[in-house]
Amino acid sequence: MELRHLRYFIAVAEELHFGRAAQRLHISQPPLSAQIRKLEDKVGTRLLLRTKRSVQLTPAGKAFLTEARQILDRTARAMEVARRAESSGATQLVVACGPIAMCVVAPVVLPIFRKRCPDVDLVLAESMPTGIIEGLQKGLVDAGLVVSYFDAIALRREIILTLPLAAVVPRSHPIAKQKRIRLTQLEGEPFVLLSRGMGSGFSQHIVGLFQWRGVAPRLAHEVATFLALFAMVAAGYGVSLVPESLARLAGPEVAFVALHEPKPTIQLCMAWRANNLSPVLTTFLQVVRGCFRGKAPA
Secondary structure, eight states, rough: OHHHHHHHHHHHHHSSSSSHHHHHHHHHHHHHHHHHHHHHHTTTTEEEESSOOOOOOEEHHHHHHHHHHHHHHHHHHHHHHHHHHHHHHHOOOEEEEEEEHHTTTTHHHHHHHHHHHHSSSEEEOOOOOOHHHHHHHHSSOSSEEEEHHHHHHHTTEEEEEEEEEEEEEETTTTGGOEEEGGGGGGGTTTEEEOGGGGSHHHHHHHHHHHHHTTTTOOOEEESSSHHHHHHHHHSOBBBBBGGGGGGGGSSSSSEEEEEOOOOEEEEEEEETTTTTOOOHHHHHHHHHHHTTTTTTHH
């Protein structure tokens, strides 16, 4: 997915008219329509409802619009920060975190890095892996802390942390009373997962864990954030699997239930451009390794 696809979609979503959106973007209407169809194919769902007389956003389109605007805003900020750093000669490091890494890795790493490099202007951003990988490849991001399930050219990747997963259920669910369960006990339960269209790789990994055990999870709802996931679970819309370390983010209406050994896990990694030889980046990578040494598979 390219940034221009997001710009095209935002223009159509705001105008609710392909002709006006095409004029605003200074392109013709047929290529715009074709690019929107390609975007929907990549996301895997309809974002717009089209008739001869109107264009309307689907519920998925409304959710995607919010995230698309945030991605473009963050990209613009990153570019502005880069320009300011170039003009001022300041030493800067741009670090982008996925949702899990923002909660688990950043709070551990950043205080230590700040002590090591107090004069470095650190810019911290939260994004889904697709945005992080694109930012790394385009030079807008120096280091990414993200789930390790992605393929990218010219990037180096190093696993830093393996997190055990736990079942998340409503407090009123019968499973909530158990101390430990097997993954197969969740068969048939409606599942709430992070949106696969956001490119996190997390949901695909969860589905794969079940399929490996010969179980097909019943996917009921997809959400954009873990806070939304916990809210849906608390309201009884389904159950989920998340890292045990996120328990502090969930409210009292949600129960975390441990899984039998061997516990399913998810891996986090740090990623950076192979040709980035910045001493500041090197120091940051060393700090991350020091914080989590021995907590990732050899």
